[in-house]
Amino acid sequence: MSLVVTGATGHLGRLAIDHLIARGTPPADIVAAGRDAGRLDALKSLGVRTAVIDFTDPATLAAAFEGAEGVLLVSGSEVGSRVQQHINAIDAAKAAGVTQIVYTSAPKADNTTLVLAPEHTATEEYLRASGVDFTIVRNNWYNENYTQTLGQVQQTGVYLASTGTGRVASASRSDYAEAAAVVLSTPGHTNATYELSGDVAWNGDDFAATLSDVLNRDVVFESVSSEAHTEVLRSAGLDEGTIGFITALDANIAAGELDKITDDLSTLIGHPTTPVADTLRTVLS
Template identity: 60%
Template sequence: MTIVVTGATGSLGRLIIDHLLSRGTQPQQIVGVGRNTAKLAELDALGVSTAVVDYADRASLDAAFAGADTLMLVSGSEVGRRVEQHSNAIDAAKAAGISRIVYTSAPQADTTALILAPEHKATEELLQASGIPFTLLRNGWYTENYESTIAQARATGVYLASSGDGRIASASRTDYAETAAIVLTSDGHEGAVYELSGDVAWDGDEMASALSHVVGRDVVFSSVSPEEHVAALTGAGLDEQTAGFLVALDGNTRDGLLATMTGDMKRLLGRPTTPLREGLAAIA
């Protein structure tokens, strides 16, 4: 069996490969593809086959997928271009005779109002139309998304957000990567849709408490309005579009769209997910 992992030079894709190797998959059974040649060279040194691939370059996809059995389709990072890019990858997989696709989607992608979901919903529809057996890993929120928050809390003693009393069931990226590796290397997942999240949904005060332990100073949660949040972000140097996007995500949090806990990831892992404080400490 040969597994192609897209986005292998990104954080999630590389971790998936690490977990595949730790679970006993032989390096020569893995093809890591991406655009960063320096990071691909690191995989080469482990014995993993690699290829330089651009989602927009169909020929590069065709060459990389040739002879593979399974595609780990890690969703692209270019918001607004994902549907086209994923379509190219799915078409190349079909042409190569790949018999299984595992895709990293978004929570409740087919029904949610989450701002990030539409491109994932469209990709799920492409997978359904492809005729290739697939598994959906609807990844929830990553604790690593708060890397800059740690620095802010260390400097100011404040965790500022417009999420109100909303909760987030985040988990560490390695949890999601290990789950993907388990699905890739075990049977019984065809057609499955896994809603993946952390075991605990935390609120702003609980995040502030976790940050206090990690940065070694008291951190308080400053709950602001969306308008105040935009002003704070643009005042810190963010452009209005990025600030608006981040504030919209906090709005999704207020609406409870990132708080769902199904226990799917804990069951697949056979262990609890990484607690918030531990995950933040690993980042710090």
């Protein structure tokens, strides 16, 4: 029997494999599955098996899932196409006799206005109705999502967003990957849904203070309206689709969609979650 990790060449999937191995799963019992054969080859040095899969090609999924006990279904990256892709993976896992599917979802997926949630909500509904035992891990925001702002903030001393007083209960990608590895490889998580978050929820002013410390310079939080934010992003040359996504997400944060703190994540991984400052310092180093 084996454990299959989809998205194995992406950040979250690769970290989940690392945590599975660190927690005692024999590498030979792990199947690293992804689309890029070349990048998968680089994982063979870990001792894991590999499988090239395409969520739009059920035959590749059937081959990868054959003989598997559990599957970590890392949500796909093709927004707009993910529901059918996830359905294909769930159907293939069921047909292969997989006894547990772990799915990486969005926070409060069954009761949220979060712009990213609808495809996750539909996937959760299909998974629950599939008849396969599941574990749903609803990941809050990643600390790493803010690393791209470091260069601009270092230059300007300004962290600009339209999040208002909204808070984000973020944690590191590694924390979330470790939780996925735990529920995939240990008993006691059958048909459970976990709301995973960082131990602390921070707002724009808090983040500016963190940036001041990390960058060793004064940083202020400039809180702007969605309309003003749109104009700033447009003047920076971003396309309308990207602008719409960023401002919608900031509006979600302002409305409190990412501020929920639970102890699910720290309990599963057995240690405190990683503060955003620690992640930023790691990136800078």
